[in-house]
Amino acid sequence: MATVTKTIKPSGEGGDYTSPASWVGDLDDASIYSSGDLAIGLVAGSHELTEELLINTGGTIGLTQTRLTVAESDRHDGTAGNGARFTFNMAGTKVLTMDDGSSMNHVQRTCEWVEFDWEETEHSGDEWIYITNSAEGTGRLSNFSHNLLHSLVAQATRACRVVWAHSYMCAIHNNILYDVTSDNSVFTRGLCGPHGFQFLGCNTTYNVRNSGTGPVYGQWTGTSIFDNVINNISVGSSGTTSADFSTSLGNQTSNNLSSDTSAPGTSGVTGASASDLFVSTMVGSEDLHLKAGAAAIGAGCDIGTSFTSTIHGGVTVASSAYGTAINYDIDNYDREDAEKWDIGADQFVASATTNASFLLFLDS
Amino acid sequence: MDILFRTNTVSSSPLTGSDGDVVCVMSCEHTERTNARNICDHHGFAILENGYRDPDPLLISFLLETNRYRMQRQGDRVERTEIATGVVDWFGSTPNDAGEVIDVAQYVSRRLRHVGHRVFLESGRETWYGGTRKNIDWLAVWSNIETHSDYRRANFQNWAFSSLEARHFGIVNCRGFRHGESCEISNGTCIEHCGPLYNDDRELVRRARWMVPYWDIASIDTEQTRDKNHEYDARQVGDEREILDDVIMEAI
Numbered sequence: 001m002a003t004v005t006k007t008i009k010p011s012g013e014g015g016d017y018t019s020p021a022s023w024v025g026d027l028d029d030a031s032i033y034s035s036g037d038l039a040i041g042l043v044a045g046s047h048e049l050t051e052e053l054l055i056n057t058g059g060t061i062g063l064t065q066t067r068l069t070v071a072e073s074d075r076h077d078g079t080a081g082n083g084a085r086f087t088f089n090m091a092g093t094k095v096l097t098m099d100d101g102s103s104m105n106h107v108q109r110t111c112e113w114v115e116f117d118w119e120e121t122e123h124s125g126d127e128w129i130y131i132t133n134s135a136e137g138t139g140r141l142s143n144f145s146h147n148l149l150h151s152l153v154a155q156a157t158r159a160c161r162v163v164w165a166h167s168y169m170c171a172i173h174n175n176i177l178y179d180v181t182s183d184n185s186v187f188t189r190g191l192c193g194p195h196g197f198q199f200l201g202c203n204t205t206y207n208v209r210n211s212g213t214g215p216v217y218g219q220w221t222g223t224s225i226f227d228n229v230i231n232n233i234s235v236g237s238s239g240t241t242s243a244d245f246s247t248s249l250g251n252q253t254s255n256n257l258s259s260d261t262s263a264p265g266t267s268g269v270t271g272a273s274a275s276d277l278f279v280s281t282m283v284g285s286e287d288l289h290l291k292a293g294a295a296a297i298g299a300g301c302d303i304g305t306s307f308t309s310t311i312h313g314g315v316t317v318a319s320s321a322y323g324t325a326i327n328y329d330i331d332n333y334d335r336e337d338a339e340k341w342d343i344g345a346d347q348f349v350a351s352a353t354t355n356a357s358f359l360l361f362l363d364s
Numbered sequence: 365m366d367i368l369f370r371t372n373t374v375s376s377s378p379l380t381g382s383d384g385d386v387v388c389v390m391s392c393e394h395t396e397r398t399n400a401r402n403i404c405d406h407h408g409f410a411i412l413e414n415g416y417r418d419p420d421p422l423l424i425s426f427l428l429e430t431n432r433y434r435m436q437r438q439g440d441r442v443e444r445t446e447i448a449t450g451v452v453d454w455f456g457s458t459p460n461d462a463g464e465v466i467d468v469a470q471y472v473s474r475r476l477r478h479v480g481h482r483v484f485l486e487s488g489r490e491t492w493y494g495g496t497r498k499n500i501d502w503l504a505v506w507s508n509i510e511t512h513s514d515y516r517r518a519n520f521q522n523w524a525f526s527s528l529e530a531r532h533f534g535i536v537n538c539r540g541f542r543h544g545e546s547c548e549i550s551n552g553t554c555i556e557h558c559g560p561l562y563n564d565d566r567e568l569v570r571r572a573r574w575m576v577p578y579w580d581i582a583s584i585d586t587e588q589t590r591d592k593n594h595e596y597d598a599r600q601v602g603d604e605r606e607i608l609d610d611v612i613m614e615a616i
Contacts, residue, residue, distance in 0.1 A: 011390075011402070011524045011525070016526055017526055017529060021387055022533065025368075025381065025533065026528075031592060045402065046401050048394060051555065051559035051560075052559055057374070057381065059380065060374050060377075073479055075480075076480075077477075077478040077481075080494065081494065082482065089551065089555060091555050091559070093562075119498075121498070275463055279466070279467050279470050279474065280468075281464050283462075284431075284494040284495030285466060289470075
């Protein structure tokens with residue numbers, strides 16, 4: 001098995017490909033890949049997608065995994081506008097589909113470290129990022145992690161699912177999602193995984209709202225006992241009927257935080273406010289890193305290297321086999337170096353508060 | 365409109381790609397936007413010795429045209445100006461009526477540690493830009509680029525495909541034809557000519573709804589476009605370009 005890395009940079013910037021679509025279009029090319037290879041697409045710069053990015057190739061040649069990721073120097077820092085970014089100008093109903101290949105050879109899919117900026121432009125469709133595995137099975141994990149998603153305005157009257165892990169064995173972790181606006185009578189869900197064997201861990205969602213009558217959930221899972229919902233923050237969901245989390249019966253569900261009373265599982269935190277949690281909720285300068293004193297600090301569950309998810313096959317979510325492991329936060333800080341895990345996508349590090357006056361104090 | 369299309373069939377399944385399938389399309393507007401963003405990408409401007417990004421007029425004028433707000437720090441507060449209207453609001457550690465709050469010291473120090481930050485020192489104040497600007501005036505963006513650099517909009521009308529793309533895919537362009545005259549194809553028409561095909565039950569039918577029957581198009585050399593060892597670009601200029609309906613067709 002070889003790792004084959006190709007760069008994806010905008011037109012004229014000297015990459016191997018000028019769009020994610022052409023990288024995907026080449027994943028079955030025998031002059032580049034062989035059976036058993038890991039195909040990595042390194043995204044840099046800003047890419048305006050004009051069609052659904054459908055990642056379902058690589059099965060014919062027998063790739064084990066495709067990984068859309070971003071080099072460390074080109075990553076976002078958890079806030080908008082600093083790293084590799086997708087914007088959307090399209091007529092389709094989805095912006096990204098990660099499909100393991102259905103009836104063909106299974107290919108494990110990962111997408112990480114990308115900023116998805118909908119730019120407040122109304123888009124059609126019910127779901128935007130769609131992740132599907134054709135069947136359960138050991139190692140059949142699709143991974144969506146460390147992405148920054150924001151400024152989505154859903155088409156009026158249509159249901160809204162921003163990230164929809166549609167079928168078995170999907171891990172959604174360390175993502176930040178904020179500012180989702182909808183107006184429908186159906187439902188609005190930020191991160192959702194309805195079909196069982198889903199892992200939602202260490203995500204932060206904020207300000208998912210619906211001005212229509214449909215129910216709103218920042219994070220939503222079905223009632224499968226096989227779901228794991230751990231260490232997530234969901235705050236500020238609003239609508240006629242709203243909850244930060246849906247009810248989850250997952251057999252590993254704990255340490256979640258909500259602004260209402262809906263945080264599921266044991267050892268949760270409820271009644272927290274966004275203004276007490278985050279560095280900035282100011283429109284135009286959103287920064288959902290934890291601020292000093294936030295209730296999420298030290299309130300998480302250690303789901304690092306010694307933890308195995310109970311979703312089918314006993315997935316070790318701290319394994320780097322699927323991409324960046326869950327113990328790395330939205331700044332790529334290793335939580336294993338911290339005394340306790342925090343809830344949400346960010347692990348608070350005290351030195352983050354360094355400023356000029358603090359440095360002067362140290363010098364004196 | 366530039367088109368990238370498949371020149372081989374990788375499997376017997378149309379779900380993963382067939383010969384001639386459209387891979388992606390780029391309208392002239394899309395190409396201009398992308399090139400403007402590349403030229404003004406803040407990563408291309410230096411971080412100064414003081415740790416702030418160089419407030420080069422080319423970059424600042426781009427940010428003023430493409431962001432909704434300009435933020436300036438004053439102590440532990442932030443002055444936010446809506447660029448289009450000049451409306452000013454102040455923010456700090458106390459939530460406003462909408463619950464918005466910012467810990468400005470932590471916000472700025474976090475940004476400055478990131479290699480891709482966009483914090484400037486303007487008139488002695490830490491300054492940054494953000495928020496979604498709707499209806500960006502891309503002609504104004506290009507006017508600023510031409511004012512502050514040697515780049516000329518006329519030279520950035522075509523998508524610069526990579527060497528690998530020129531070898532592995534087919535490349536062609538086309539024009540519109542309306543009221544007896546040639547025209548550029550609108551962005552809306554362009555994005556209607558790409559993407560997968562689903563049935564009414566949302567099941568994937570074909571990976572690409574549209575295809576380029578390049579073997580039947582006189583201006584495309586079939587042998588060259590299938591040769592993966594050599595770069596080949598079948599794009600033409602002006603009225604030598606094929607007309608949209610002669611290049612691209614629905615796959616089913």
